[in-house]
Amino acid sequence: MTPKQPAERIRKSPEQVRAAVHQAVIDLLSAPDGAEPTIPAIAQRAGVNHTSIYRRWGSREALLADVVTTRLERTSPLLDTGSLRGDLLAWARASVDSIRTPEGRVLIRAVALSMPTDPDTQGDREEQFRRRVSSIEQIRQRATARGENPPPLEDIFDQLLAPFYVRVIFGIDPPATGYPELLVNRLLGTPAPPDTA
Amino acid sequence: MTPKQPAERIRKSPEQVRAAVHQAVIDLLSAPDGAEPTIPAIAQRAGVNHTSIYRRWGSREALLADVVTTRLERTSPLLDTGSLRGDLLAWARASVDSIRTPEGRVLIRAVALSMPTDPDTQGDREEQFRRRVSSIEQIRQRATARGENPPPLEDIFDQLLAPFYVRVIFGIDPPATGYPELLVNRLLGTPAPPDTA
DNA sequence: GCCGGGAAGCAAACATCTGTGCTTAGGATG
DNA sequence: CATCCTAAGCACAGATGTTTGCTTCCCGGC
Missing domain, CATH: 1.10.10.60 (Homeodomain-like)
Structure with a gap:
């Protein structure tokens, strides 16, 4: 004893x-x-x-939501690289790094799991969703302010966010190298490489 | 009473x-x-x-798994249209139709939620995953047999499967029209349009 | 230094979920 | 038609999760 x-x-x-x-x-x-x-x-x-x-x-449920939002809000430096592509790349790299850690995976998974399906909490769900894509939205706004023409949120959602979440859920590791670049290139098109691809 | x-x-x-x-x-x-x-x-x-x-x-957990697999296996006609693009389009259309129904959403969500994270059930997870992408794999194999050159499974996973799942999880409805075509075109490239881009 | 609000801790009631021994209906077999 | 075997239903017990009333401490203001 x-x-x-x-x-x-x-x-x-x-x-x-x-x-x-x-x-x-x-x-x-x-x-x-x-x-x-x-x-x-x-x-x-x-x-x-x-x-x-x-x-x-x-x-x-409330506890989980609190933990998740607290943690996620802590890990969003969201640096301004001066271009849409640079910002998206930075974001994608940070996300890939994140889901390589157990805690990152846990948080993503918890977000997914804590999303309610019922119409009652439609407001909550939209709020949660907006929180999750707020960094993307900021990147888009900055790009617009610069005179760039960013893709619609839905496209970024489908092509950049979705693969991360689904890979975490299914436990599929992202490719070892070049994954952020691959996704961003798919989204924006290949960026007229000055020397080599 | x-x-x-x-x-x-x-x-x-x-x-x-x-x-x-x-x-x-x-x-x-x-x-x-x-x-x-x-x-x-x-x-x-x-x-x-x-x-x-x-x-x-x-x-x-076992009950849920039974229900989900039973239901999902019932809804996989997987028609052979004669071309990779056609097969993928058919699959995407069926999936979009499916997630427009409450039951379809519920099933997708249940699949996602029932995916375990721990290393103990790594085997189960891979089995589940393979089940979920088996239709895709069949489509790829048929395409290969035809002499076509299908994209890697991971690409189809990222660009076709992922958006469906993530939209269901976040409760974002797919675009009202043209969504399957949009996704497949992104994946395979636009199919040499006879008239306009 | 005294007092009061807020929150942590404790214990016990309460509800709910999980599991077991038993009985019995219903269908298959001969 | 008699019998056996499987699985459904019932009652109850054990485990676990949830909630409440109360006490005690910490941290402010006065």
Whole structure:
């Protein structure tokens, strides 16, 4: 039996709870059987009482959404390279790098899984969708401001975003080299190479 | 209150149970909150005892997989049009039609959701994946036999399959007209238009 | 330094899901 | 037509997840 010192009984601050729970969610989504972790399991892993989670987030769905959006918003540097092609390439490269990590895959998957199908939450779904494509939208707007003529959002969605998501879902690794370039070239056409292809 | 005749107490035959349960799964996946239905809920909806489901399928995952594969295998006519482009177009049209129906969306979504992430079931995942792309593979093989030179599976996957899945997941309807043609043209190149570009 | 709001922790009730032993209907076989 | 075997239904028990009432601590303002 574990020695139980009375001093162990320290209460975590709200911020500590938040951080611990978020990390636990990521860990549990990444590591074990890939199944959606239960709230008691998350609580135990985070070392917090499960009631804290229930009271704070209310449901596992809300918790998952919170974790995912928090993490995703943290990883969007979205650098301005000065051209539409450059921006899209940078974005695609960042995405490919992301889905090469377990956490990245987990987040993408969680986004997909947390998208509800029912008409009730149509608003939520659109909100989620807009969040997910907001970087793309910014890239498009910048391009337009520059006088470039970016493809419609739907085209970028189909050709750039979709392959990432579906590969993550099916567990198909992206090609080892040149994948971002391949996708962007497909989308924009091959860029009149100055020397070689 | 519903009139409860004692004659209601009829036992369903195994085949009736199977059909009722399958239908209940589809209904529950389609209709209510889109969440994954529980076995008791499925049993109630199907009008069978939940133990019958537990004993027969063992787990909800297995049940879902059974329903999905059964349904999907039923809807794959896969006609031979005589050319790679024609076959792909037919496939894409069938897919678009499919994801315009609630049941089609539900099935796609269920496939995506049931794909496990963990390395333990790597075999299962590849099996599932192969099942899902088997029609594509057949189309490719037929094309090769004809002397045509079909694109690699991965390209078809990225450009034809991926948009369907991701649109279903995010709830984005495909363009009203010309979508299958658009995707196939992107994949194969525009087919030497006789009049205009 | 005292007080009050907010949130974490605890325990226990509550609901729900999962699984088991048993009975019995229904169909196949002889 | 009698019998056997499979699987459905029933009742109940065990496990797990969810929720609530209450206490205690931390962190502000006064």
